[in-house]
Amino acid sequence: MKISDRLIFNSEVKDGLACKRPVVALESTIISHGMPYPQNIETARMLENTVRENGGVPATIAILDGRIRIGITEKELEILGTSKSIKKASRRDLPSIIALRQNAATTVAATMICANLAGIKFFATGGIGGVHRGASESFDISADLLEFTRTPVMVVCAGAKAILDIPHTMEYLETLGVPVFGYQTDEMPAFYYRNSGVKVPQRFDDPTDAAEIFRRSINLGYKSGILVGNPVPKEFEMDKNAIESKIDEALEDAKKQGIQGQAVTPYLLQRLYEITGGESLKTNIELVKNNAALCTKIAVAFFKH
Numbered sequence: 459m460k461i462s463d464r465l466i467f468n469s470e471v472k473d474g475l476a477c478k479r480p481v482v483a484l485e486s487t488i489i490s491h492g493m494p495y496p497q498n499i500e501t502a503r504m505l506e507n508t509v510r511e512n513g514g515v516p517a518t519i520a521i522l523d524g525r526i527r528i529g530i531t532e533k534e535l536e537i538l539g540t541s542k543s544i545k546k547a548s549r550r551d552l553p554s555i556i557a558l559r560q561n562a563a564t565t566v567a568a569t570m571i572c573a574n575l576a577g578i579k580f581f582a583t584g585g586i587g588g589v590h591r592g593a594s595e596s597f598d599i600s601a602d603l604l605e606f607t608r609t610p611v612m613v614v615c616a617g618a619k620a621i622l623d624i625p626h627t628m629e630y631l632e633t634l635g636v637p638v639f640g641y642q643t644d645e646m647p648a649f650y651y652r653n654s655g656v657k658v659p660q661r662f663d664d665p666t667d668a669a670e671i672f673r674r675s676i677n678l679g680y681k682s683g684i685l686v687g688n689p690v691p692k693e694f695e696m697d698k699n700a701i702e703s704k705i706d707e708a709l710e711d712a713k714k715q716g717i718q719g720q721a722v723t724p725y726l727l728q729r730l731y732e733i734t735g736g737e738s739l740k741t742n743i744e745l746v747k748n749n750a751a752l753c754t755k756i757a758v759a760f761f762k763h
Contacts, residue, residue: 464556465576468529474515475577480757482509483573483581483611486520488746489535490544490563491724492584493739494731499539501743505582505750514580514754519572521547524559528576538563546724548601566613567605570683574609579672580760581613582753584746585649586685588618588627590722591709598722599630606636606683612672614686614753616745617647617654621705621726624654631685632659637675639668641688641752650696650741652689665752669759688752690745696737704733 467475474481484505489498506516517529520538527534538544538561547555547562549571555562564572566586573581587600600622606613618627628646631638640646640658648654662668672684689695708729717725730738 464525465572466525466527467576468527468531470515471517471529471576474517478761480514480580480754480761481517481578482514482750482754482757483569483576483578484509484516484518484750485566485569485581485583486518486530486538486563487546487565487569488584489518489520489538490541491546492727493742494728495539497739497743499535501746502535502539504743504747508747508750509582509754512751512754513758517573517576517578519564519569521552521555521560521562521564523561524556526556526572526575528572528578537561549605550601566602566615567600570605570609570611570613573611579611580753580757581611582746582750583613583615584742584749585617585619586613586615587723588622588624589630591621591623593623593626596718598718603627603630603634603636606631606685607634608681609683610676610681612668612684612686612753612756614641614688614749614756616649616690616749617687618649619723619727620649620651620701621709621723621730624648625656628656628658636682636685637671638685639671639687641668641686643687643689646687647689648698649745650690650701650738651698652692652695658687665755666759668756669763672756672760673763686752686756688749690741691748694741694744696734696741701730701734701738704730704738707733
């Protein structure tokens with residue numbers, strides 16, 4: 459069976475691709491592993507509507523029964539948002555999950571792969587994975603970063619998740635030769651707050667410019683993706699010192715419990731939700747909504763030419 463036979467498109471996405479409309483991919487890890495119920499399902503619906511309101515077609519990506527869903531139904535969303543047996547799929551996991559007909563939510567790397575297989579070039583997420591704090595000892599570096607060297611998808615995010623080592627993440631992206639841009643900012647955003655203090659190589663101030671940059675990348679024959687850092691709206695950012703102290707507390711808790719690998723990020727996000735009394739989740743929801751809007755505007759500009 460060819461991999462294309464494992465792709466299941468919902469009617470909205472299928473029609474959008476056939477008519478060459480701007481389709482925007484959305485990940486499912488945020489549903490299954492990134493947010494508590496019922497906010498996870500509410501946020502997923504909100505993101506899809508945000509894409510539609512900005513002139514695009516939403517394509518939430520997940521794997522159910524070993525088949526890659528490009529766009530999901532309401533029933534499938536409920537499964538992803540409530541089941542405790544949903545795996546977390548990155549690049550290394552896709553072959554086995556598909557072969558064994560399992561259910562999985564896709565990370566940034568896996569969503570990029572699936573979107574590219576489906577012919578989708580734009581993807582909005584919350585934050586990418588990156589170099590973890592203490593990686594000099596743990597060697598914990600997300601597969602998301604290497605995926606940018608392999609998969610030609612433009613990803614709009616609010617930076618690497620703030621629980622990560624942002625300076626080293628940016629250094630690693632530079633080493634890999636990944637094009638990184640800031641939208642209306644000279645610094646890579648820090649997820650919960652707007653400025654990390656780490657400069658981006660280039661910025662753009664208009665979605666049309668980003669669309670042209672991506673077009674030139676494709677014309678040059680680049681097989682790599684492009685990363686766009688989009689700061690959380692100012693009214694929703696958290697105080698840097700306050701959230702950093704909470705992150706330190708959550709990291710210490712994870713260390714004491716021996717939590718490692720793929721389990722680290724979901725644990726830290728849940729722990730921050732508890733420590734901040736839900737404030738971190740509110741910011742998370744607003745930043746991913748902001749990213750979906752910008753990504754769709756870029757996709758719309760791209761498809762106008």
